[in-house]
Amino acid sequence: MRERMRVGINKLGFGFLRLPETAGEPDWRTIAELTDIFLDEGGRWFDTFYTYMNGRSEEAVRRCVTERLPRDRFRLIEKLPGYLCGSYEDCGRYFREEQRRCGTDYFDIYMLHWLNRENYETAERVDEFRFLREVKEGGYAGRIGFSWHDSASLLDTVLSRHPEVDVVLLQINYLDWESAGIESRKCYETALRHGKSVFVMEPVKGGTLSRLPPEAEKILRRQDPERTPSDWALRFVQSLPGVEICLSGMNRAEHVRANLAPFPLLTEAETDALRKVAEVLRKDGGIPCTGCRYCVSHCPKHISIPDVLGMYNEMQRWPEEDWKIRPVYEQTVKTRGKASECIGCGSCEKHCPQHIHIPEWMGRAAQMLER
Ligand code: SF4
Ligand code: SF4
Known part of the structure; x- marks a missing residue:
C-alpha cells in the first residue's frame, strides 16, 4: 500500500563555510543576494566560525547580514576556537574578536567548536564550559553548546558532566548514519536522550552526496526521477525528529530556493532506498573528505x-x-x-x-x- 505523504517543516540553516568567490576574494554582491533570497524564502539561521574561509566567513556575516539587516530578521550561530585557548582569558579575547568581526554583541547560539577527546580535555583544563555559561548569563548568547567529533559514548560522558549545554551540533547524513568512525545515529540518539536540541552539519557530506555514482543514482531515480541527490540527503536529515536546524552551504540562488521549498518527509521505502545507496557508496571506497579544509x-x-x-x-x-x-x-x-x-x-x-x-x-x- 502506498504510504501517505507528510510534509516536513523546513529546518535549513545557511552555513557560511564555503561561499562564492571571485578571483580568490569573497563575492560580496552574490553573498548578499543569496542572503536575501534565503530570508525571503523563509530561512533564518546563519552559521559561521573564526577560521572559516580564513576569517572571511565572519566578515561575510558582518557585511552581508548584521550590517544590512534588522537583528530580529536572522539568527546567528558562532563558535569559540577553544582548542586555541591556552587560558581562560584567551576565551574572552577570541569572543570579543568574533563579536567585532561579525559586527554584533549577541549570538543566538554560542558553541565550543570541534570538541573531540583531545579538545574536550583542553576545554576542561581551560574551564571553557564556565566561559560559555558566563556568556549566556551575561546576555551575549541565547543558548550554548558544542560541535561534536568523537564517539557517542564520550558524548554521553560530556553531556552528563555538562547538563547546562542546550544544543549539540552533530555530523549527520545517511552515509555516516551507521558509520563506525562518525557514529551519526548513536550520537543523535545520545543527544536526544539527554534532552538536547540537535543541530546538524555536513548533511550532504561536503558535496559527496550531491553527485552519486551511476549505480547509486539509479536507486534514487527509481523512487523519484525528479529529485536531485542533494535533495535526498537534506530530506533524510530534515525528516529526523528532534533535529532543529540542518546547516548547509549554498552558493547558487537556485540551490537556496530548491533547498527551502516544502518537502515531503521520507517514507519507509525511501529510507530503505537511502540505506541501499549508502551500501553502494561504502563499497565504492571513496575517500570521505568533506572539504572542511581544517588540514x-x-x-x-x-x-x-x-x-x-x-x-x-x-x-x-x-x-x-x-x-x-x-x-x-x-x-x-x-x-x-x-x-x-x-x-x-x-x-x-x-x-x-x-x-x-x-x-x-x-x-x-x-x-x-x-x-
Ligand atoms: S581531509 Fe582535510 S578537508 Fe578533508 S575532511 Fe579531513 S580535514 Fe577536512
Ligand atoms: S606532507 Fe604531511 S601534512 Fe602534508 S599531506 Fe603529507 S602527511 Fe599531510
Missing part, C-alpha cells in the same frame, strides 16, 4: 589536500572524465604541492575530523593523478 594550513608541503582527495574520488567514480579532471589537477599543483611531494609527516591527520589517513591516500592519488 590544509598544517601541511608543510602546501598540498591542497581536499582538492587532491576530491579529484581522486572523481577519477575513481568517473574514469571516463579523466580528460577533464587531470588538467584541473595540473593547474592546482602549479601553485600548491603535488600529492607525490607528501612526506608522510601526518600533521594533517591530527586535524581531520573524518579520521582520514591522508598520507596513504596521497600516495594513491599521486599514482592516479600524476601517472
Whole structure:
C-alpha cells in the first residue's frame, strides 16, 4: 500500500563555510543576494566560525547580514576556537574578536567548536564550559553548546558532566548514519536522550552526496526521477525528529530556493532506498573528505589536500572524465604541492575530523593523478 505523504517543516540553516568567490576574494554582491533570497524564502539561521574561509566567513556575516539587516530578521550561530585557548582569558579575547568581526554583541547560539577527546580535555583544563555559561548569563548568547567529533559514548560522558549545554551540533547524513568512525545515529540518539536540541552539519557530506555514482543514482531515480541527490540527503536529515536546524552551504540562488521549498518527509521505502545507496557508496571506497579544509594550513608541503582527495574520488567514480579532471589537477599543483611531494609527516591527520589517513591516500592519488 502506498504510504501517505507528510510534509516536513523546513529546518535549513545557511552555513557560511564555503561561499562564492571571485578571483580568490569573497563575492560580496552574490553573498548578499543569496542572503536575501534565503530570508525571503523563509530561512533564518546563519552559521559561521573564526577560521572559516580564513576569517572571511565572519566578515561575510558582518557585511552581508548584521550590517544590512534588522537583528530580529536572522539568527546567528558562532563558535569559540577553544582548542586555541591556552587560558581562560584567551576565551574572552577570541569572543570579543568574533563579536567585532561579525559586527554584533549577541549570538543566538554560542558553541565550543570541534570538541573531540583531545579538545574536550583542553576545554576542561581551560574551564571553557564556565566561559560559555558566563556568556549566556551575561546576555551575549541565547543558548550554548558544542560541535561534536568523537564517539557517542564520550558524548554521553560530556553531556552528563555538562547538563547546562542546550544544543549539540552533530555530523549527520545517511552515509555516516551507521558509520563506525562518525557514529551519526548513536550520537543523535545520545543527544536526544539527554534532552538536547540537535543541530546538524555536513548533511550532504561536503558535496559527496550531491553527485552519486551511476549505480547509486539509479536507486534514487527509481523512487523519484525528479529529485536531485542533494535533495535526498537534506530530506533524510530534515525528516529526523528532534533535529532543529540542518546547516548547509549554498552558493547558487537556485540551490537556496530548491533547498527551502516544502518537502515531503521520507517514507519507509525511501529510507530503505537511502540505506541501499549508502551500501553502494561504502563499497565504492571513496575517500570521505568533506572539504572542511581544517588540514590544509598544517601541511608543510602546501598540498591542497581536499582538492587532491576530491579529484581522486572523481577519477575513481568517473574514469571516463579523466580528460577533464587531470588538467584541473595540473593547474592546482602549479601553485600548491603535488600529492607525490607528501612526506608522510601526518600533521594533517591530527586535524581531520573524518579520521582520514591522508598520507596513504596521497600516495594513491599521486599514482592516479600524476601517472
Ligand atoms: S602527511 Fe603529507 S599531506 Fe599531510 S601534512 Fe604531511 S606532507 Fe602534508
Ligand atoms: S581531509 Fe579531513 S580535514 Fe582535510 S578537508 Fe578533508 S575532511 Fe577536512
